[in-house]
Amino acid sequence: MRFIYIYLILTILAILSFIYYVLNVYYAEKYRPEISNKKPDISEATILIPVYNEDENIFRNVLRSVKSQGVKFIVVGDACNEPYKSITEEYGGKFILLEQHGGKRAAMVEGIKHINTKYVMFLDSDTELPDNAVYDVLKYFNKNVGGVSVNIRIRNNGNKISYASEFIERTREIVFRAMSYHGSIMIAVGNCATYKTGIIKPFLLSDEFKNKHVMGRKTVLGDDIQITSYLIKNGYKVVKDYNVTVETSAQDNFKKFIHQQIRWAKNGWYYFFKNLSNGTTKKAGWFYAFNVLYLYIVPVAGFLLLLYRLYFMTIHFGYYDSLTLHRFLRHIMFQILPLELTHKIRNPAVIFYALNKLFIDFLGIAGNSIFVMAVMARVPKERLRTISYGALGILIMFFANLYGLLTFWKQSKWATR
Template identity: 25%
Template sequence: MKIFSLLLTYPLFMSIYWIIGTIYYAVFKELRLKKLPNYENQTEGITFLIPCYNEEDTIEDTIKSILDLKFPLKEVIVINDGSSDNSEQVVMDLQKDLDFIFVNLKKNNGKANALNEGIKHANYNYIMGIDADTIVDDNAPYFMIESFKQDPKLAAVTGNPRIRNKSSILGKIQAIEYASMVGSIKRAQSIAGKINTISGVFTLFRKEAIQQVGGWDIDMITEDIAISWKFHLNDWRIKYEPRALCWMLVPETIGGLWKQRIRWAQGGQEVLIRDFKQSLKTFNLAQYLLLFEQIVSLVWVYSVVILLALSIINTDFLDISFLQYQFT
């Protein structure tokens, strides 16, 4: 059946595109990068924003790991986003012995709002947003901040997240996904000119750029995708830094993973609807490629859903003979 061939064409084409982009990036960019950062002459500081919602089991390790980083000029701001568990008390107890700022919001208004509240207290020109279950590699801040010195229009440097919890099969699968597919997509998009989205888990921002685009959007379900597109549409750039590593926790249940991926899909759709017209007006090929990828991805997903629904309604719809036709 031709419709099946058509549906198989898109992921096959994108896979080839990502592989070619990754190889090009590796040969002409990544292999030329220094293995160790420049530790000297660090005159710029970084404010670490850690939004926290019901993270009583992980927030302590994250705060301590950031404070233990050897990067010299840093401050840590923890934002409790109206947690209903014991996160507030855990952070307050830690603050008795550790040096960080605590912004305690009593009402849960989402991660974007928490970040917007946190940045109000930031004293440095560079802002690193990390999740409350994330451990940052010691060299990562050095690698990331170096890029800003070379490009005054660079808004954000997104890092290379790795998986901490690999004890389950689902965790191992996601570890492979992040190490291969997610990294490949960002490398290929870097070659094309624009990265679709920063990593909400781990990104270093220029504070000026955040302020210029109006901060994080509280009305968008995925604040990372939303602010990425705002950067693109306001002539800022985003860079992927594969040497900047962090370790994060991922869902280890089917339900948790499904909820996460539905959220990502919905967030991409919201951004596409909001920024479609403005993207068309950019007359920028890289922006058009992002737009094309988003639109075709959504069309492909809905087509698969419709096809599966039809197959359930009509049991003869998926006659095995089409497979024999395709592969003989």
């Protein structure tokens, strides 16, 4: 009887997954941004760039793209001076040096003290801006919007990580487009995000941001998701400008990629619990809540049920017992080929398992196919390679998410930039 309950729960999870995939694709296609007809004033914006041991050529290219925007910009050197100071001044920016290495969060705090314009754009030191990016982003601000992120594309340097990362970004694009249709995205990614200075400046200078602690331990993680959650909690929307796509680099190797996914997972789980408890998730609306609950609960629940199902089969079909090995293999056959039924076809339980397996498989194939096709439509080239390495990247994300759930309160030496 317990096995039937497991199948029923798996069926519910399959239905939820199908709904999740279909709704996100539907709303992503339906989304049309609300932009202001008023011509933006770029003099109201300042770009803030924290830098720490960035490649000199990449940093120069970033500042070249920033210079073309025609706005003021500030670079905060996180315990690193030259050549960044000279390059910054060469392109007409202001350079601020932090004497001690404090990480991106400390650089943001120091930099925001010098921002007096209406808007501030935080930009990573390896992220280039396309032409007129600031001008376009400012169109998205109205009295209800507190932050605007941009679309992210991964530079393709030919390695496996860049393909996996690009696939993950395109899946996020589908989900965040759908969420933008309903109000707010989950996170304005730190690579490039613009905010109303008057709203976030007091928060960045507060002890809550400067000395963020998780279960008694000071954390350097999650500045982007922390700011996003703060805005949503205070009644503001956070959206994405999909007309602006910035390029950024993937991790150099799988070890760094795994560490990155673990960092993101720890951030996600902490704010998952925090936003549920303080009402932020509810305030963001039903679709935001549905997506967050699905992304964090359903994969874990499905994995645990799968483990229990295998355990149940091991105990009740006893494959260690040679006398019952045939029964176990026979059950496996029903799982793989449910239509190839024998004389047990009259057994209601066997019929239930077979039909249930077909139904779950159908929902899984249909939902995943719809979602993957929508993702691949946004991949301009080398789609087969992207989806192949993307599948590996999603698998790594899944296990990193499980690990993050168990260790989200811990910090480690690779947590800083």
